[in-house]
Amino acid sequence: MSTPKPTPATVEVVLLKDHTHNGKRLKKDAKIQVTASQRAFLIKRDIIAAESPEPAKATTTKAKG
Numbered sequence: 001m002s003t004p005k006p007t008p009a010t011v012e013v014v015l016l017k018d019h020t021h022n023g024k025r026l027k028k029d030a031k032i033q034v035t036a037s038q039r040a041f042l043i044k045r046d047i048i049a050a051e052s053p054e055p056a057k058a059t060t061t062k063a064k065g
Contacts, residue, residue: 008035013048 010033017028026032034042042048
């Protein structure tokens with residue numbers, strides 16, 4: 001018996017425009033799971049953003065005085 005191939009890790013991304021993924025027509029703002037190579041492909045074609053939209057972390061600085 002052969003050992004099953006490991007499933008590649010995936011990440012969730014948000015579409016910037018309509019796109020067909022795995023044979024399904026999806027609308028802008030749809031969320032999909034993609035592999036690293038699929039993510040690179042989609043970024044290169046401006047189908048997803050290069051960075052996932054995450055809330056900015058608040059930073060505080062002390063005033064000099």
